[in-house]
Amino acid sequence: MSDWITDSQDEQNFEGLVRDADQIHIPIFQRSYVWKNKQLAELLADIDQVRSGVEETQFMGAIVAYEKPFRGNAVGRMRALEIVDGQQRILTLYVFVMALVECIASFDKDEALELVRLYLLLPSRRGLEITTRIVPAFADRSQFRIIWDRINSPSILQDKLAEVQLLLPPPSGSAEGELLSQYERILRHIKSELSVDPDNSLEHLREMLGIVTGHLSFVHLKLTDASAATKIFERLNFRGVKVGVVDLVRNEVFASLAEDPVNAQRVFDHIWSPFEAAFVGRAEHFFFPYCLIQDSNTRKSELFMQLRASWKGLAPEQMINDMKPLQGPFLAIDQTGYQSGSKEISRRLDRLVRLRRPASVYPYVMSMLLEYERSSIKEKTVVELLDALESFLIRRAIVGLEPTGLHAVFKGLWGQMKNHNVSEFKRQIKARPTIQWPSDGDVKGAIEKRALARANVCGYILVEYDQSLKGDNPPLLPTIEHILPQTLGEGSEWAKVFNKEQHKHMKDLLANVVPLSSPLNSSLQDSPYNVKKARYKKESMFTTPRALADKWAGWNPKSIEQRTKVLAEWAIARWPVSI
Template sequence: MSEWITDSQDEQNFEGLLRDADQIHIPIFQRSYVWRQKQLSELLADIDQVRSEVEETQFMGAIVAYEKPRSGNTVGRMRALEIVDGQQRILTLYIFVMAVVECIAPIDKEEALELVREYLLLAPRRGLDINTRVVPAFADRSQFRIIWDRINSPSVLQSELSEMQLHLPPPSGEADGDLVTQYYRILRHLRAESHADLDEAGNFLRETVAVVTRHLSFVHLKLTDASAATKIFERLNFRGVKVGVVDLVRNEIFASLADNQIKAQRIFDHVWRPFEEAFVGRAEYFFFPYCLIQDSNTRKSELFMQLRASWKGLTPEQMIKDMKPLQGPFLAIDQTGHQPGSKEISKRLERLVRLRRPASIYPYVMSMLLAFEDASITEKTVVDLLDALESFLVRRAIVGLEPTGLHAVFKGLWLQMKKHTVSEFKRQIKIRPTIQWPNDADVRGAVEKRALGRANICSYLLVEYDRDMKGDNPPLSPTIEHVLPQTLSEDSEWANLFTKEQHKQMKDLLANVVPLSSPLNSSLQDSPYSVKKTRYKKESMFTTPRDLASKWSSWGPKSIEQRSKILAEWAVFRWSQSL
């Protein structure tokens, strides 16, 4: 190839990749092939740019891989790569060559067989159980065989392949899916573009396979260790779904079972899959706090390295068993808000989940809940500590402090606390001069003056105030109703009560907002207070609007000032510092 896109020594094409590696493996439980028409159309456009000589090369991004340990049973040189990122591109190029083989075989079987030898199959040798140049993940192997059955058919190359002793991966996964569908799309494209004249059709197919194997380039990043993957995988996306930590973890867990499909499938189905599915799509966020609990100095870029170090010498079952005790505590603070065996702890966890707690507190809360499950601390201790944590977080949110810096506080806090008491928790916060726990005056001032109606904390405050009023406690999440409307029409009754400056200062105060159901809120809009008051009393499922309507016959600047003071006193009492 005469011209690369980059000046990297690691830029290469599909042909070069197969020259460096005898076999390319997709991790056995990697996600299935997911490229569809959109990605194929983009690839075909790249190929056309080269065929039409608009471009000499088209760049396809980065392939990330590391060398697999050599199997002792295989005779001769055998270098195998494990793909960390790039399986969609590798599989697409591979089946593209297969499609060219199927199309060119009726024209020239020897040429088709040469393509198989060069790009698709390894020569037979002792100890080589699978001799395809690419070995897909378990989820795609049945489809992979279906495509190969087309090549190994009497009308294509069955007799010619007999001497090569085709050894395919055992079938697994669905027989119908995106991989087979994509292959048929490629076939249709090649047949549609091929000329009726056999010589011209052959030339088209030769040109196409030359572009696919030699003129589509990528940077091949060779990892010395798979643990380096997390340092780069987030930045290595190209027309596909990025590799996640959960994919890397799954690959690491099952790497030792790549040659034992039956055992790997059994552990995957009965141990790993239930474990991963229990996260309900949130597994990606579990591993960092899990690592921090083991070593609070772990950085996100070192996450996978830490996992590998902690699992050294463990079997797949032992790795999963090691994580299992912290799965429940993670789910409790991340989404369920439920602690088995304790209504009081669950009540506080549910509030923290609704509060949209920062992820930085996860290691602290998970360690606390694990200690409770191990009976190392009492229910009262957990309740007191969660109340103190909520007070700290809510007060900061009320005054508008960002969660910046909290990671450093909470990542190792549980082990740093000499005693697991509220006083020790407060002491740990106090010794960090850059972390503020707002006092009563700060909270009062924020409630009375800050535009909390626009703050993220607003919905939480409205629900908690409504619940403290001992009302009906509706299960629905409320919408935020501005009693004084957000826009001030000059011809409205509101314009007679508020100046433009007063409207600007007061419309988003906490005192001016109440929780309402979405239908009632939408129907009120900028109605005058006389209308709103009547409908609050008759139609609101929330206690707060009914209470406001009964206490204030009119709604003007003084009403908002009065209610602001009431809410300020409630907030400093509700999230007291003297717990």
């Protein structure tokens, strides 16, 4: 493949690895599979980087293995690898392919069987005792068999697997654990993505399979002796200082002044240093949106090459001056929330910063602010476009849509808009069928049913609602107070009002939470409502709890239902732009 990260002959993808070795063994007493949701989220982010065009390939590090004699009575030569380091990655990719096979089988069983032959099982051969391409450690084999039993069930591929030799490792270890849990997480993720565009499900599955098997790479370090593993680990895990893009850029800027130390020092002290210092440690995040504004097809892996190409022939001061016009717009959307000369634009930017907008919108907002600073668009237009962007982002957050796919939307959106107005912005979003802009009904439904108290957007919504009420606007960030406590104590006052089912459903609804200062929140905990109500009125610096205490004499399922309607109507009025 031409887009490998390294120039090493030993860089491979999953497809290359299973082609390179007949069978991959994880040492029998190796620790069990331990990857959880955090590591899966990172892997899914890598997959999305490739799918959205940010990267061609994602590098997953090094796999350390050595060739071992093949045990068994198989006819013909068999090549076996023993994994010294990398079992978590390899086993994750293997079960990811299994999950894709399960999903593809519901559309085309023959295609699913072909994938089993290609990636999951060895070709039939006399004398084989185990035919899976990966043989897990003892601790994971029972879970491994349970996953295979699922694939080999009548509803999936049992009739087709009769055509191949399926011999599984003997069961050992617990029947429950992280391997089985991870497989179920992967399945849930795949099915949730298919629900967005069901008409193209099979194509989506094929695309994901191609990324998992072909676009996630690693360097395969082949040991001549397993005893060398310790030395390898010492070097691989040495805690060196990471070289960032800003270091590469700095070197590039000053490369031409290597023979002119006096001028280099002048440029560094008076031009570069103030420029870099203004980022307050966030310079690393500037260069990618800066490059995307110049060429929306830039990938992160090509970032430095793109910078060098765009600066060819420029003097150091010219390179810095080329970046400077976009520094202010970057800082405005990244951290300051401030636009010089406009209180209204600054208010919108501040809200987007507090909302923790995804980085994918940076090129769009930076381009907009640059045009405003050049007087190419009016303040009113910027305000309307930022309001529309906030409505788009907040509605998606309320409904629970991840920012997956937004990079492809926003990386070149400003240049693609024929007219810079809200109608054109909505038209551009609508033209992308896989990107949802939730309707009023979607937002109301999420506020009625979704556990928004656990969502990242909850704190922002509570502050915005509090500021919409008449009263003070405290400068500090609140904590989230559950009026109905998160734990329903037996025999408590709360247990007399809410049954277990009502508590499970209602405790994390938006209607059941209010903003409070940390000390007040900690002191209340699971106090009865009459205690909370009195202290809300007397001690809360936020308006919301005081207003709630005045409006509801008691707190029960009916109260939560009533407040849910109030909040749902407020939310669609507060973020009214939709398509």
